[in-house]
Amino acid sequence: MSGDDRQPDGSAHPAGLSAETKVQLLLDLSRRVRGTLDLGETLDRLLDAVRPIVGYDAAGIFVLNEDVFAGHRRRELIAGVARRGFEERPAETDPMLSHGAGITGHVIRTGECVVARDVRLDSRYVVGRASTLSEIAVPIAVGERTIGALNLESDRCGAFGEGHLDALRFFAEAAAVAVDKAMLHRSLLEKQQLEAQLRVAHQVQSRLLPQALPSVDGYDVAAVYIPSWELAGDYYDFFHLPGGRLGLAIADVAGKGVPAALIMATFRALLRAHVASGAALAEIAARLNRLLRDDCRPHGFVTCFLAELEPATGRLTYVNCGHVPPLLVGTGVSEEELSEGGPVLGVFEKAAYVAREATLEPGQTLVLLTDGVSEARRPDGEELGTGRIRAIVREGSSRDAAAVAEEIVRLAREFTGSTGFEDDFTLVLLARRAGD
Numbered sequence: 001m002s003g004d005d006r007q008p009d010g011s012a013h014p015a016g017l018s019a020e021t022k023v024q025l026l027l028d029l030s031r032r033v034r035g036t037l038d039l040g041e042t043l044d045r046l047l048d049a050v051r052p053i054v055g056y057d058a059a060g061i062f063v064l065n066e067d068v069f070a071g072h073r074r075r076e077l078i079a080g081v082a083r084r085g086f087e088e089r090p091a092e093t094d095p096m097l098s099h100g101a102g103i104t105g106h107v108i109r110t111g112e113c114v115v116a117r118d119v120r121l122d123s124r125y126v127v128g129r130a131s132t133l134s135e136i137a138v139p140i141a142v143g144e145r146t147i148g149a150l151n152l153e154s155d156r157c158g159a160f161g162e163g164h165l166d167a168l169r170f171f172a173e174a175a176a177v178a179v180d181k182a183m184l185h186r187s188l189l190e191k192q193q194l195e196a197q198l199r200v201a202h203q204v205q206s207r208l209l210p211q212a213l214p215s216v217d218g219y220d221v222a223a224v225y226i227p228s229w230e231l232a233g234d235y236y237d238f239f240h241l242p243g244g245r246l247g248l249a250i251a252d253v254a255g256k257g258v259p260a261a262l263i264m265a266t267f268r269a270l271l272r273a274h275v276a277s278g279a280a281l282a283e284i285a286a287r288l289n290r291l292l293r294d295d296c297r298p299h300g301f302v303t304c305f306l307a308e309l310e311p312a313t314g315r316l317t318y319v320n321c322g323h324v325p326p327l328l329v330g331t332g333v334s335e336e337e338l339s340e341g342g343p344v345l346g347v348f349e350k351a352a353y354v355a356r357e358a359t360l361e362p363g364q365t366l367v368l369l370t371d372g373v374s375e376a377r378r379p380d381g382e383e384l385g386t387g388r389i390r391a392i393v394r395e396g397s398s399r400d401a402a403a404v405a406e407e408i409v410r411l412a413r414e415f416t417g418s419t420g421f422e423d424d425f426t427l428v429l430l431a432r433r434a435g436d
Contacts, residue, residue, distance in 0.1 A: 022170060028049060029046070029049055029171075029174050029175065029178065032045045032046070032048065032049050033045050033046070033178040036182075037181065037182055037185035038182065038185075038186075039063065039080040039179075039182040039183060039185075039186050040080055040081075040082065042178055042179060042181075042182040043061045043063065043080050043081070043082035043179070043182075044082045046061055046082070046150075046175050046178065046179070047059050047060075047061055047082050047083075047084055049171075049175075050150070050152070050168070050171055053167050053168075053171055054136075054152060054160070054164045054167055054168055054171075056084070056085070056152040056153060056154060057085055057131070057132070057153060057154050057155045058083075058084060058085030058086055058128070058129055058132065058152070058153040059083065059084045059085065059150075059151065059152045059153065060081065060082065060083045060084075060086065060104065060128075060150075060151045061081070061082045061083075061140075061148065061149070061150050061151070061175075062080070062081055062104060062108070062148050062149050062151070063080040063081075063140070063147060063148035063179055063183065064108065064146075064147055064148055080148075080182075080183075080186075085129065085153070086128055086129055087129070101126050102124060102125060102126035102128070103116055103119075103122065103124050103125055103126075103135055103137050103151070104137050104149050104151045105124075106124045106137075107137045107138065107139050107146075107149040107151075108139065108146055108148065108149045109146075111139045111141060111146045112139070113136075113137065113138045113139070113165055113168075113169065114135070114136065114137045115135075115136050115160050115161070115162075115164075115165055116134060116135045116136070117134055117157060117158045117159075117160070118133060118134060118157045118158070119132055119133060119134060119135050120133070122135075128153070129153065131155045132153040132154070132155065133154060133155055133156055133157045133159075134153070134154045134156065134157050134158060134159040134160055135151065135152070135153045135154070135160070136151070136152050136160035136164055136165060136168060137149055137150065137151040137152070138150050138165070138168045138169055138171075138172045139172065140172045140175060140176045140179055141172075141173075141176060142176050142180045147176065147179060147180065147183070148179060150168060150171070150172050150175070152164075152168070198231065201231055201258075201261070202227075202231060205231060205232065205261055205264075205265070208235075208264075208265060208268055209225060209235070209236065209237070210223070210236070210237060210238055213238070214238045214240070214246060216246055216309075216311050217311060218311060218432060218433055219311060219430060219431065219432055219433065220400050220401040220402075220429075220430075220431040220433060221238075221401055221428075221429065221430055221431075222400070222401035222402040222404065222405040222427075222428070222429045222431075223236060223405070223426075223427065223428045223429075224405050224406075224408075224409055224425065224426065224427040224428075225424075225425075225426050226409070226420075226421060226424070226425040226426075227424050227425075228256065228372065228420065228421050228422060228423050228424050228425070229256055229257050229424075231257055231258055231260070231261035232256075232260065232261060232264070232424040233252060233253030233254070233255060233256060233260025233261060233263065233264050233300075233424060234250075234251070234252050234253075234264070234370050234372065234424035234425075234426040235249070235250070235251040235252075235253075235264050235267065235268055235426075236248075236249060236250045236251070236368065236426055236428050237249045237250075237268070237271070237272075239272075239275050241275075241308060242278075243310075244310075244311060244312075245308050245309060245310055245311075246308070246309045246311065247275060247306075247307070247308050247309075248305075248306070248307045248308075248309065248368065248428070248430065249271060249304060249305070249306050249307075250304065250305050250323065250326075250368040250369070250370065250426065250428055251264070251267060251271075251302055251303065251304035251305075251323070252302070252303045252304070252323065252324075252370040252371060252372075252424070252426075253267065253300050253301075253302050254300045254301050254302070254303075255300050256423075256424075259300060260300060263292075263300045263302065266292070266295060267288070267292065267302050267304075267345075270287075270288055270291055270292070271284070271288060271304075271306075274287055274288065280355065281306050281307075281308065281317060281318065281319045281353075281355045282319055282341075282342075282353045282354055282355045284306065284319075285304075285306060285319045285321050285341065285342060285345070285353035286351070286352075286353050288302075288304075288321075288345050288346075289321075289342075289345045289346060289347075289348070289351050289353070292345050292346030293345075293346045293347065293348075293349065300346070301344045301345060301346040301347045302321070302344065302345040302346055303321060303322040303323040303324070303344050303345070304321045304322075304323050304345060305318065305319070305320050305321070305323040305326055305338070305341075305368060306318065306319050306321070307319075307326075307338075309360065309430070313359070314359050314360040314361060314362070314364075314432055315357060315358075315359055315360075316338075316357065316358045316359065316360055316366070317355050317356075317357055318338055318341065318355065318356055318357075318358065319341035319342065319353050319354070319355050319356070320338055320339055320340055320341035320342075320356075321341055321342050321343065321344060321345050321353065322342070322343050322344030322345070323370075324369055324370060324371050324373075324374055325337040325338055325339035326338045326366060326367055326368045326369070327366070327367040327386060327389070327390060327393075328358060328360060328361075328364055328365075328366055328367075329364065329365050329367055329390050329393040329394060330361060330363045330364035330365060330393075330394070330397065331363060331394050331397050332363065333361050333363060333364055335390065336358060338356070338358055340354070340356045341353055341354060341355070341356065342354065360430070360432050361432065362432050362433065362434045362435070363397060363432065363433075363434035364431075364432055365393050365397070365401070365404070365429055365430065365431040365432070366429070366430040366431075367389065367390075367393060367427075367428075367429055368427070368428040368429075368430075369389070369426065369427050369428070370423075370424060370425070370426040370427075371423065372421055372422075372423035372424045372425040372426065373389070373408070373412065373425055373426070373427055374386050374389070375423065376412045376415060376416050376421055376422070376423075376425070377416060377422065378415060378416060378417065379416075379417060384411075384412055384415050384416075388411060388415075389408055389411075392404060392407050392408055392411060393408075393429070397431075397434070400431075401429040401430070401431045404429060404431075405427055405429050408427060409425075409427070412425070
């Protein structure tokens with residue numbers, strides 16, 4: 001019998017596995033992994049199962065992260081590891097775990113098997129343990145997809161041959177089922193944990209929005225907030241200001257999901273702090289621009305509309321920072337778009353902001369919205385626009401603001417053919433009653 005067909009400890013090993021041995025191996029694997037879906041425990045049991053088939057002085061089994069399969073490389077290349085005979089060390093100092101280096105990394109990348117009879121002569125080898133002289137590694141695959149690798153090492157040269165390779169290939173094929181099952185279980189648990197975290201985050205974010213609408217004599221207020229994801233980048237708010245004035249804000253963070261929600265929370269905190277300071281609107285906008293540029297760039301920017309209302313006169317002082325222009329809409333009065341003020345927040349270092357004035361006349365409604373409302377699309381790409389919204393507001397001048405807001409939502413859903421929206425949908429109506 002050739003040296004290639006001997007175990008690392010020098011004992012004889014058959015050139016391959018008989019049909020009977022393969023059946024016994026499958027039964028043994030099934031027995032060993034039964035009762036666990038934990039990935040780490042599964043890998044440990046598999047390493048214990050391979051020793052009677054091919055002996056080793058050191059061994060490792062490595063499984064890739066799902067993100068690597070999808071082509072989105074994240075910091076951790078390896079999702080699961082089990083080892084025997086290696087010294088423990090941090091993943092960031094291990095070339096295999098951090099960069100996919102070495103013979104095992106080659107097997108994972110290419111799906112090829114490797115038998116290195118003398119690792120000192122193999123340029124792909126990286127030192128994992130000083131005494132290793134030979135190595136064998138095979139891919140663990142599900143279909144055409146390599147999900148990991150099995151690696152055995154020996155302290156003597158030529159310890160592994162073709163018989164060992166055939167045996168390990170069969171073992172890896174059988175083990176892949178258990179590994180894939182454990183990974184699916186882990187993915188399910190991670191998804192459930194993420195969903196639970198998002199639900200909590202959604203509840204927290206919801207509490208950042210007004211919990212009650214302001215009561216202002218002579219005015220009717222309504223608000224609608226429909227996030228497209230669990231977490232959103234839209235925001236609206238009201239502020240009670242000295243002299244009975246009412247402050248209003250509506251904002252939209254570029255992007256979606258968690259990044260947009262974090263920037264939104266930052267924006268809210270900054271805005272509330274500066275409103276409480278009593279600063280003028282133009283100065284508040286300038287300060288927000290500087291702070292958001294420092295804290296959030298380049299991850300996103302914010303469009304917003306800030307206003308102060310004097311209820312007795314209907315005078316509006318406002319600054320529009322690149323936001324969808326709010327509308328002054330009414331029957332028998334001139335209509336206006338409030339578009340002036342300055343650029344979006346968080347982008348331009350030396351942006352200038354100026355406050356403008358308008359008047360909310362009796363019978364008129366101030367319509368604040370985000371682009372998720374005006375840009376709601378049909379399947380053919382046509383956008384809702386503001387014309388249809390203006391018409392509903394005019395027609396609903398005799399109804400309360402909440403009923404008009406509901407009608408706009410109904411229109412948008414009918415227009416898009418969907419109960420949900422592609423972008424966050426935020427709408428605020430401030431109607432000045434005609435008799436006041």
